[in-house]
Amino acid sequence: MLTEQQKDTIKATAPVLREHGTTITTRFYQLLFEKHPKLLNIFNQANQKQGKQQRALANSIIASAEHIDQLESIMPVVEQIAHKHRSLGIKPEHYPIVGENLLIAIKDVLGDAATDDIMQAWEDAYQVIADIFISVEADLYEETEQQPGGWKDFKPFYIAGKVVESDVITSFYLKPVDEQPLPTFEPGQYISVKLDIPSETYTNIRQYSLSYKPNQSYFRISVKREDEHDPNGVVSNYLHNEASVGDLLDVSAPAGEFTLDTNSTKPLVLLAGGVGITPLINMLHTVVEQQPSRPVSIVHAVRNGDVQAFEQELTDLVLDHQHVNIYTILSHPTADDEANKHYHQKGFITYDWMKDHLPMDEADFYFCGPKPFMEAVMNHLNQHGVTEDRLNFEFFGPQEELETVQ
Numbered sequence: 447m448l449t450e451q452q453k454d455t456i457k458a459t460a461p462v463l464r465e466h467g468t469t470i471t472t473r474f475y476q477l478l479f480e481k482h483p484k485l486l487n488i489f490n491q492a493n494q495k496q497g498k499q500q501r502a503l504a505n506s507i508i509a510s511a512e513h514i515d516q517l518e519s520i521m522p523v524v525e526q527i528a529h530k531h532r533s534l535g536i537k538p539e540h541y542p543i544v545g546e547n548l549l550i551a552i553k554d555v556l557g558d559a560a561t562d563d564i565m566q567a568w569e570d571a572y573q574v575i576a577d578i579f580i581s582v583e584a585d586l587y588e589e590t591e592q593q594p595g596g597w598k599d600f601k602p603f604y605i606a607g608k609v610v611e612s613d614v615i616t617s618f619y620l621k622p623v624d625e626q627p628l629p630t631f632e633p634g635q636y637i638s639v640k641l642d643i644p645s646e647t648y649t650n651i652r653q654y655s656l657s658y659k660p661n662q663s664y665f666r667i668s669v670k671r672e673d674e675h676d677p678n679g680v681v682s683n684y685l686h687n688e689a690s691v692g693d694l695l696d697v698s699a700p701a702g703e704f705t706l707d708t709n710s711t712k713p714l715v716l717l718a719g720g721v722g723i724t725p726l727i728n729m730l731h732t733v734v735e736q737q738p739s740r741p742v743s744i745v746h747a748v749r750n751g752d753v754q755a756f757e758q759e760l761t762d763l764v765l766d767h768q769h770v771n772i773y774t775i776l777s778h779p780t781a782d783d784e785a786n787k788h789y790h791q792k793g794f795i796t797y798d799w800m801k802d803h804l805p806m807d808e809a810d811f812y813f814c815g816p817k818p819f820m821e822a823v824m825n826h827l828n829q830h831g832v833t834e835d836r837l838n839f840e841f842f843g844p845q846e847e848l849e850t851v852q
């Protein structure tokens with residue numbers, strides 16, 4: 447338990463932490479990996495190099511500090527992080543290691559300003575916050591393990607199929623080696639995939655959205671090949687270029703809170719930028735099966751027809767389901783795209799286009815894609831006055847702030 451005085455100390459020092467947040471977490475990760483290099487098997491080094499993970503951790507710790515006397519208000523954020531932690535296999539015994547190095551980093555960066563009282567207050571506050579995470583994660587582990595077909599950590603799978611979907615996206619059909627039935631999941635959820643890549647010192651874990659509906663004998667993920675010179679591209683290039691049918695990889699059970707509400711009967715609008723289509727096409731497959739009369743519009747904004755995945759799969763869906771509308775927006779159509787009139791809109795998604803084509807006043811909106819796409823969509827929806835309860839979105843990778851106009 448924190449004393450009132452400690453809570454005051456935490457709140458008073460939170461602005462200083464906000465100012466130095468990323469410096470502290472950068473120092474923290476440096477210390478953590480120096481002392482515990484095995485943790486490099488768990489953390490995504492590409493996110494580290496881009497500073498995204500440092501920002502995400504700094505933001506969540508500062509948010510916790512600012513709400514230290516009403517921690518229930520940060521529970522939605524805790525839940526979302528806990529899903530990611532559960533999917534990565536983070537355990538209670540990891541928390542003291544993170545706590546110890548975080549406190550050293552705070553002291554290193556704050557220097558003389560970090561008095562004994564301040565440090566004691568932060569140590570106690572970390573314990574309070576860590577206990578919340580540990581308890582939420584314990585519930586998630588239990589739920590996952592007890593679900594029919596569920597399992598706790600990683601389980602061996604093999605690649606049962608590999609299908610090229612576009613110049614940059616390839617789908618992988620993954621089946622468990624033990625051939626047991628798979629647990630069901632919510633469309634929009636992701637799995638973690640753990641790979642031992644021969645050229646890499648550490649194992650690599652990545653999260654991929656499930657791109658096909660639940661209750662199959664396989665999980666389908668659809669992976670975009672990133673730039674091979676970018677650290678972000680290590681896993682995707684390996685999967686695209688080296689991995690083949692029959693290869694083994696480890697998979698954790700589905701996780702995540704960006705999920706389709708199938709109790710809502712409002713029209714559904716799914717807005718995808720590029721590879722952001724993966725969780726949304728799953729939602730589309732699920733909704734036409736579970737809510738066959740619910741009107742759906744799916745918008746796919748991509749650069750051009752060459753990199754547009756699932757065109758045929760979506761076209762087939764529309765043929766079978768009259769109430770599904772599909773729109774393609776190409777920012778840079780090729781000559782072939784132009785010749786075939788292969789799109790509904792050229793350029794980027796605009797407010798006027800959305801207002802003319804989508805049920806803006808009633809629909810539930812789900813969107814996913816690169817940050818500029820999500821910011822544009824969010825701005826247009828804000829401009830229209832769409833209320834927060836109708837907005838659902840997900841970032842690939844560590845959560846970031848959406849910078850909107852309003």
Ligand code: HEM
Nearest residue numbers: 488489490493499502503506536540541544576843844845
């Ligand atoms: C991810 C916060 C403890 C390992 C994250 C994220 C946040 C976060 C905000 C980003 C989530 C996202 O993807 O949106 C925290 C807080 C902790 C804590 C506030 C303590 C109270 C731990 C511990 C470990 C850990 C004890 C294990 C050593 C990870 C890993 C990721 C992650 C591996 C994914 C990062 C990546 O690969 O990019 N955490 N975390 N975290 N956390 Fe934690």
